[in-house]
Amino acid sequence: MAPNHSNENGSIGSSLHGVTAREQVFSFSVEDGPSSQAIRSDDPTAKFALLVDSEHRAKVFKPFSFAKPHMRAFHLGWISFFTCFISTFAAAPLVPVIRDNLDLTKTDIGNAGVASVSGAIFSRLAMGAVCDLLGARYGTAFSLMLSAPAVFSMSFVADAGSYLAVRFMIGFCLATFVSCQYWTSVMFTGKIIGLVNGCAGGWGDMGGGVTQLLMPMVFHVIKLTGATPYTAWRFAFFIPGFLQIIMGILVLTLGQDLPDGNLSTLQKSGQVSKDKFSKVFWFAVKNYRTWILFVLYGFSMGVELTINNVISGYFYDRFNLTLHTAGIVAASFGMANFFARPFGGYASDVAARLFGMRGRLWTLWILQTVGALFCIWLGRASSLPIAVLAMMLFSVGTQAACGALFGVAPFVSRRSLGLISGLTGAGGNFGSGVTQLLFFSSSRFSTAEGLSLMGVMAVVCTIPVAFIHFPQWGSMFLRPSQHEERSKEEHYYGGEWTEEEKSLGLHEGSIKFAENSRSERGRKAVLADIPTPETGSPAHV
């Protein structure tokens, strides 16, 4: 049985493949089979530090290792993403100083916050194509090193307009989310990609928390050397700038695009036909589930991004904390990402094992709604200990929801997987822009009221998850279709290809994926009355 994988290495349809979870899971991934022996006798796999599959993607995840190329790519990827989060939200904890220096109003501050997350809507969409064309290393390095000048240019800012423009330009670097997830998905095999991407995403998001601690500290140290506050904050921005340059150079020198080498050197080796971007785009846009996920992520990640911008100032102003202490409290919000997001992905996986896709959808709804309810509580808390408690519970709920969402996203489409993940990611930034604009950019609501209202909006905007229905797996309230054809995964994923394309065999990858996705039936997968793959091994993982 020949490994029949249409590995679209470089095809646009898979540019962000496995950005989330469950990428290509090969039905022959059983350890002791004649096919795997054939692989082991291949010399190339022996030179990797970790066990690899036939595409040389790592099958194990060892977070403490820096082995080339897999673990090294993981660490370079998430640290780059982490650095970009630091830069994007570096202004937030220093706003109390910046607003006096530049004579900003609440509207100015709010608008700059919106601007800081808006740029990434477009850069995240473009990054997929960049990674396809130039490889993940250059995607990451471009993001880091071309936005570093924007970070340094904080030293020139003199009024509200230039402040907004600079924050907008710095925000472009959040595209590293896409390049980081792309990089891990080419380096790690489908079975573990959920955990790997959850860790990379969560640990990168932590940057939004670390910056709330780092920047006040740097600011304080620079003031100690004798600088006035209004010079110290400008100089403080040099630190994120340096970090970006250093990471960019590390990525280019230590990193490797693909398990077998760099993209430019591998460019000539057999590329499978690229999928047509227009088709991929159309199938992504046509699928209503894409847009529901867009909205959902806008109110989990979007809320998280907004909080990164407003929470430090909120604690500083409302509870009269020092800049330093407000930073510590605000940092705790972002730091919870370290385990909260991977936990969300893990919870989604466990729910899937028991209840299939319906379990995933319920997990997502529960986590996101509970998080939003705690956000409402946070806005209403008038004593500091209660506010901190509400904030911590809110952070865990919302961040776990982010992880859980990317447990669902990979199943929405196989052909347009990458684009959907990119669109969902952009939805996060869009949601953040909307919430900041509505609730935190004018004096109509106090920040406390804004927080509660944002929580209410998040609860309402999480309800659409009930409308995500898969004919083969069901939805939150509806059972899977009993229809002969529609109840099969092949029908759903095959439906993205025309008859003509099917006759050319272009849909083989989707069929393979459909077979492997039978695990989303939950415990019923074992009892499913569907022809099993040739190996005869159980379909569920």
Place this chain on the structure above:
Amino acid sequence: MAIHKILFASLLICLLIQSSHGATKERLFSDLEKSALEVTATPSRVGEGVVLAAGIDKLSITWKVSSTATKEPEFKAIKVKLCYAPASQVDRPWRKTENELFKDKSCPHKISSWSYDPAVKTAQSFDYTLERDIPTGTYFVRAYAVDAKDHEVAFGQSTNEDKTTNLFSVQAISGRHKSLDIASVCFSVFSVLALLVFFVNEKRKAKIEQSK
């Protein structure tokens, strides 16, 4: 789990801060004796549309206990502060005027503090150079009289009750420095150049590999 430790630690910190607030919560501004002090503040430069420069220009401040002050025996010290005029509070909730004294944020800048000597009845005056961290805005000067427990009991200000007269404008320092600007440009150029060098180099190496 790590999160429990963080949560616990931050709760402890918060409770400690909370307990240090003390019992000053209910003291209101409206309870203070108005115009117990006569305060004047004269900028070093006056005129239509004159904006004082922080760190450079001075204020000449005088204060005197008014003859009508009834709480005068309680006075132990006089605290002089720089306060925001309404124009500088618009759309800036962090400078809001609140009646509860501990919440009020309209007078954050301390000018000076003087212990009160009941024997001296004449007006006290001093010069104050505007600090370099004073933000841009419109201001007036207010002097609070505090008692032995450091609680405000009376005040006087250089403007009228509606805060419309005798206001002065201050322009903050920009905080920009030539050396900072130059360093910024240098590092930015380095960043872009380094990327280009790597890129071109690799493309060249790939071409050489291919031609082999």
